[in-house]
Amino acid sequence: MSVPVRRFDAVIVGGGGAGLRAALQLSEAGLNTAVLSKVFPTRSHTVAAQGGISASLGNVQEDRWEWHMYDTVKGSDWLGDQDAIEFMCRKAPEAVIELEHFGMPFDRLENGKIYQRPFGGHTQNNGKTPVQRACAAADRTGHAMLHTLYQRNVRANTQFFVEWMALDLIRDSEGDVVGVTALEMETGEIFILHAKAVLFATGGAGRIYAASTNAFINTGDGLGMCVRAGIPLEDMEFWQFHPTGVAGAGVLITEGVRGEGGILLNSNGERFMERYAPNLKDLAPRDFVSRSMELEVLEGRGCGPNKDYVLLKLDHLGPDIIKQRLPGIREIAMKFAGVDPIKDPIPVIPTCHYMMGGIPTNYRGEVVVPKGDEPESRVNGFYAAGECACASVHGANRLGTNSLLDLVVFGKSAGDHMIQFIKNEMPTWKELPADAADRSLARVARLDGQTGGEEVPEVRAAMQRTVQSRAGVFRNSANLQQGVEEIKQVAERVKRTQIKDKSKVFNTARVEALELDNLIEVAVATLISAEARKESRGAHAHDDYQHRDDDNWMKHTLYYGETRQLTYKPVHTKPLSVDYIPPKERTF
């Protein structure tokens, strides 16, 4: 079967914040760039980000990028790479100013500057006092940012391939990346997109959990493609549980609520965060707040008939602040929790929200893998940015508002380095391997011919139940070992999924089956990586190893899908220009 080939200088997979920021760079440099997206770009999950984007603009109080860097390193529980963190925090002010110049509708202070609000873990003077660093457009910052970036790409005439799903990464015999295969959903046709450089900006994979703030589309497609192409995944044991998902619905309530003054209460009406984090209280980092909430529930101080959630109270902010600064939250609370937060508190529970791990990259956006003695050897022609990438700026726990910042800083950086690579190293296209499309064709043919298999929703639910129950906020050895066995069994079932719909036109059953191929790789990577890490660090809270163990475990996990084996690589302890921030106990 011959597969049509289309040729571009660069192919970007994913039309969220990172993909669109990179696309802008490439389009404006005059390179022939294709952006593939499973959904119309403004429907990418960046749109759901609420609270803000961090930058030490100092519009409200004095702030410095060095303090932002310190907070990020500490937030990461010293698993973040300090060169990448410095890069991001230094670039933050110009990245946010650039978004403003692009037309992003930030809220404003009386003096006309961008409004900034407090957020979890954002401090002055290396942890001393909270600082207002989160630049916000009400509680719709992601929406405002994503639409602005899309609009700017309309101006730049970026070529979009909307409702195209990338299926597999194409590597040649030298291991270089030379393109992707992709499915045009409307027609069911498979294409080869031949490129000098490929960027993955495919977002997260929160849908491996049963309860997640993530969209249906967050299925870890980039990670699945990497695993199938022999590229390892980094730090997959680290998943952020956002403290405030709406109980039962999973929908996100921004940390900005607590930034504006909202507080968490247990069934005694106690503001329990004062006990756990006397200094930052409700604005401690997310891993810390989520564990505190879980402990309250485990110790019987949960609210509601089943005592299984806590309450987020914000009525004391008054209707004006709520309507002006948190209108989207009020809408969500009324629609998904049935309460008006002007009067009543919102029932919330920690909910899977963000993947700190991902495709291993450096701060240039280059994908790097071990080769011989070199722990980080560049994969020629391959880049990743945003949630799918692990630079690693978030380490073991991401600070709120650093995700939107990550998208624009590393989207741009990856774009810049792709331009250099294409101009300096790739005058023409490398040859496509003869079997470039074989894997994708086989996957689709398998689905078309499968008989006697299980249905996709059933197997997907089994995977989600396993991950939810075995890799939650608190973990332990027995549970994780059990989880590894269970998820391997689910993975066998995924190989035999069956769909009834065999048609070509907009076959969403096929898309969901192909997505499950990706999700399961992420789920297996998560459990195997988590089972191996015998310490507690950031979001990985291990009952049998309750302390951080820097001597043995200050290192990044690398998971290889083919063998399901792990290796490790060192954390970057050398920042670009400032002094190393040595590990300390993490209290708030």
Next chain:
Amino acid sequence: MRKVRFSVYRYNPETDAKPYMQDYEIEVGPNDVKLLDVIVKLKAQDDTLAFRRSCREGICGSDAMNINGKNGLACITNIADLAEPITLRPLPGLPVIRDLIVDMTQFFKQYHSIKPYVVNDTPPPERERLQSPEDRKELDGLYECILCACCSTSCPSFWWNPDKFVGPAGLLAAYRFIADTRDEATNERLDNLEDPYRLFRCHTIMNCVDVCPKGLNPTRAIGKIKDLLVRRAV
């Protein structure tokens, strides 16, 4: 658990000579609060049913459809509020690709036609362009659009002239940039709309306002553009 009856528009161009309505009955439990929850369950029962969905919280704009005769987002519509059989059809006025999935090319073409980006050729300052909170407030009720197309596909003027009339979503966006103090292209924007079709096909029927899932008011924005055109003429 209770059973809920559905009547759903089905059309697959590969197998169906013409569209038809298919009846379903499905068990709805206490956790199935929103219409989208139940449609996802329907798909588990019949995987050939095609529809778009993503964020499931009313911010991405994917799952707009015609629900019991009115356009809305399935993910923020309460199942309990809907009369049975719950009738689901694709958004009206756009070509159907399959089942509940419409071809939105024309809708986005109109959105793109208003130049949906800030135009400002003055070299930017080193820091942010300043904007007072009052000036910023002018963008409220405009920038929040999620491009779901509920409004434009409920508008009779858009049904008749989707190629010539910008439609409520596009015009709301046009006014969002006119209202932005950082934008310098108001005159060009007004020129671009001063046309018997592009703007003036709006006859203030206000279906757009009635269906907008974000509570926005395109008719008011259109009125403001018309005012600016009148004021510019005198």
